[in-house]
Amino acid sequence: MSPRKRLPKDERRELIERAATQVFAEHGYRGASMDAIAERSGVSAPVVYDHFASKLDLHRRLLERTRNELLEMWREHLFGDEPAEVRFPRAIEAWALYVEEHPYAAKMFFRGGLGDPEAEAVHREVQAQARVGLGVLLAREPGAENIAGEDQEALEMAAEIIRSGLTGLAVWWTDHPHVPREQIVQAVINVVWVGLERARGPQAPV
Amino acid sequence: MSPRKRLPKDERRELIERAATQVFAEHGYRGASMDAIAERSGVSAPVVYDHFASKLDLHRRLLERTRNELLEMWREHLFGDEPAEVRFPRAIEAWALYVEEHPYAAKMFFRGGLGDPEAEAVHREVQAQARVGLGVLLAREPGAENIAGEDQEALEMAAEIIRSGLTGLAVWWTDHPHVPREQIVQAVINVVWVGLERARGPQAPV
DNA sequence: TAGCGTACCTAACGCTCACTAAGTTTGTCA
DNA sequence: TGACAAACTTAGTGAGCGTTAGGTACGCTA
Numbered sequence: 001m002s003p004r005k006r007l008p009k010d011e012r013r014e015l016i017e018r019a020a021t022q023v024f025a026e027h028g029y030r031g032a033s034m035d036a037i038a039e040r041s042g043v044s045a046p047v048v049y050d051h052f053a054s055k056l057d058l059h060r061r062l063l064e065r066t067r068n069e070l071l072e073m074w075r076e077h078l079f080g081d082e083p084a085e086v087r088f089p090r091a092i093e094a095w096a097l098y099v100e101e102h103p104y105a106a107k108m109f110f111r112g113g114l115g116d117p118e119a120e121a122v123h124r125e126v127q128a129q130a131r132v133g134l135g136v137l138l139a140r141e142p143g144a145e146n147i148a149g150e151d152q153e154a155l156e157m158a159a160e161i162i163r164s165g166l167t168g169l170a171v172w173w174t175d176h177p178h179v180p181r182e183q184i185v186q187a188v189i190n191v192v193w194v195g196l197e198r199a200r201g202p203q204a205p206v
Numbered sequence: 207m208s209p210r211k212r213l214p215k216d217e218r219r220e221l222i223e224r225a226a227t228q229v230f231a232e233h234g235y236r237g238a239s240m241d242a243i244a245e246r247s248g249v250s251a252p253v254v255y256d257h258f259a260s261k262l263d264l265h266r267r268l269l270e271r272t273r274n275e276l277l278e279m280w281r282e283h284l285f286g287d288e289p290a291e292v293r294f295p296r297a298i299e300a301w302a303l304y305v306e307e308h309p310y311a312a313k314m315f316f317r318g319g320l321g322d323p324e325a326e327a328v329h330r331e332v333q334a335q336a337r338v339g340l341g342v343l344l345a346r347e348p349g350a351e352n353i354a355g356e357d358q359e360a361l362e363m364a365a366e367i368i369r370s371g372l373t374g375l376a377v378w379w380t381d382h383p384h385v386p387r388e389q390i391v392q393a394v395i396n397v398v399w400v401g402l403e404r405a406r407g408p409q410a411p412v
Numbered sequence: 413t414a415g416c417g418t419a420c421c422t423a424a425c426g427c428t429c430a431c432t433a434a435g436t437t438t439g440t441c442a
Numbered sequence: 443t444g445a446c447a448a449a450c451t452t453a454g455t456g457a458g459c460g461t462t463a464g465g466t467a468c469g470c471t472a
Contacts, residue, residue: 006438006449030236031321034430044451046432055430111319112377115237153385157393160378161371168370169363171318172337179359187363192397212419212468239459250421252462261460 005042013051016041020048021062025107029059030115059114060122066102066109067126071133073098078137092188096181099170107174110167127163135159162192211248219257222247226254227268231313235265236321265320266328272308272315273332277339279304284343298394302387305376313380316373333369341365368398 007015019040023032034055038045052058077091099106114120135155166188173184213221225246229238240261244251258264283297305312320326341361372394379390 009449012449027323028236028319028321030234031323033428035428043449045430046452047450049431050449113234113237113317113319113321115234115319115321117233117237151389153382154389154393157375157378157385157390158397161375161393161397164374164377165367165371168373169367171370172363172366176359179363183357183360184363187360187367191364191367215419218419240461241459249419251460252422253420255461256419 009051012041012043012047016043016048016051016058017062017065020058021104021108024059024062025104025111028111028114029055029119056116056118056122059119062105063109063122063126066105067130069102069105070095070098070109071130074133074137079140088193089185089189092185092193093181095166096184096188099173099184100181103174106170110170131156131159131163134163138162165192215257218247218249218253222249222254222257222264223268223271226264227310227314230265230268231310231317234317234320235261235325262322262324262328265325268311269315269328269332272311273336275308275311276301276304276315276336280339280343285346294399295391295395298391298399299387301372302390302394305379305390306387309380312376316376337362337365337369340369344368371398 016037020032020037023037023040026032027036034045034048037058038048041048048058052061073094074091077094078087080087109126112123114123135158138159139155169184169188173179222243226238226243229243229246232238233242240251240254243264244254247254254264258267279300280297283300284293286293315332318329320329341364344365345361375390375394379385
C-alpha cells in the first residue's frame with residue numbers, strides 16, 4: 001500500500017506516544033488494542049514493542065507524563081504571593097488551557113475503570129498523588145482550617161471533590177467542543193471557588 | 207463438588223444481579239467475565255443467559271435500575287416547600303445513605319471507561335439523563351440565573367461538576383470505608399453547597 | 413411413583429488480542 | 443560500492459472470553 005517511511009527512533013517513539021494517547025483516550029485501557037495503536041502510529045505492532053516493554057508499560061509512561069505536566073502546571077499557577085482571588089482563577093484558566101491543548105492526554109488521564117488490575121493500580125496510584133498534591137495546595141490557603149479543621153482526610157475529601165469535578169467537566173467539554181474556554185473557567189469558579197472562598201470564613205469579602 | 211441448590215427463577219435472577227453488580231463494580235465492564243459473574247452467583251455461565259440476553263443487556267439493566275433509584279431519591283429529597291438550606295443538606299444526606307447502602311451499585315454506576323463501544327454508549331446516555339435531571343433540579347432553585355444565566359449549557363456544566371464531584375467522592379469513600387457518613391455529607395456541603403448558595407446572589411445570608 | 417417441565421451442567425466454537433520468532437529492507441559510513 | 447546496524451515486516455502462538463449446542467437431573471404434580 002503506502003510505502004512506509006523509515007524514521008529515527010525518537011521520532012517514531014513520539015508518534016507512538018501520540019497515537020497511543022488518542023487510542024487510550026477513546027477506548028480505555030482494555031478497549032485499546034496494540035494493533036490499533038500501531039496502525040495509527042504508521043507501523044506494525046512489533047515496532048511498538050521496540051519502544052515499550054508491554055501495553056501496561058506504555059500506558060504507565062503516558063499516565064506519568066500527564067501527571068507530571070498537570071502537577072507542574074498547578075504548582076506554577078497556584079503558588080505565588082498574590083492573593084488567592086488572583087491565583088485561583090489563574091490556575092483554573094491554566095488548567096483549562098492544558099485540557100484544551102492536550103484533549104487526549106486529559107481524557108486518558110481522567111478515565112477510570114481501566115478494566116485491568118495492574119493498569120487500575122497504576123492509575124489509582126497516580127490519581128492519589130494528584131489528589132494529595134491538590135490537598136497540599138489547598139492546605140496552603142489561608143482559612144483552610146475552616147474546610148478541613150485538623151483533619152487530614154477532610155482536606156483529601158475536598159481535594160477529591162474538586163479533582164473529580166474538574167475531571168468530569170473536562171470530559172464533558174470534549175463532548176461539547178464548541179464551548180469556549182472562558183465559560184468552562186467561569187463554571188468552575190462559580191461552583192467551586194466561590195464555595196471555597198466562603199468556607200474559608202468571615203474574612204472573605206461579602 | 208458442592209451440591210448446588212436448585213432455585214426458583216426469580217431468586218436466581220436476583221442473585222445474578224447482585225453478583226454482577228459486584229463484579230462490574232470491581233473490574234469494570236470489560237474486565238468482568240461472565241464466568242466470574244456466574245461463579246459468584248453460584249451457577250455456571252449458561253444459566254446467566256437464561257436470564258439475560260447478553261453481557262451488554264445485563265449491564266444495561268443494572269445501570270438503568272441504579273439510575274432510577276438515584277433519580278427517585280433526588281426527586282424525593284430535593285423537591286419540597288422547605289427552604290433550600292434545608293432541602294439541599296437533606297438531599298446530600300440521602301445520597302450518602304444510598305451510596306452507603308448500595309456501595310457496589312454506586313461504584314458500578316459511577317465508573318467510566320467501560321472499554322466497549324456499546325456499553326460506553328449506554329453508560330453515557332444514562333449519565334446524561336442523570337446530569338440533565340440534576341440540572342433541572344438546580345434550575346428550580348431561586349437565584350439559579352446567577353449560576354447559569356439564560357444559558358442552558360452553563361446549567362449543565364454546573365450539574366456536571368457536582369455530579370462528577372459526588373461521583374469521585376463516592377469512589378474515594380469506598381476506599382476509605384471507616385469515614386462516617388456525616389463527614390462525607392459535611393465535605394460536600396462545604397465545597398459545593400456553600401458555593402452554590404453564595405453564587406445565588408446577595409440574598410444569601412452573610 | 414411415573415412423567416414432565418425446567419433449572420442447570422459440560423464441552424466446545426470462534427473470535428480477539430498481547431506478545432514473539434525469524435526474516436527483509438533501508439539508510440549510513442568506511 | 444558494499445557491508446552492517448537497525449527499523450520494519452509477515453506470520454504466527456497461546457490464552458481468555460462471550461456465546462451456544464446439546465444433554466442431565468431435580469422436584470413438582472397427577
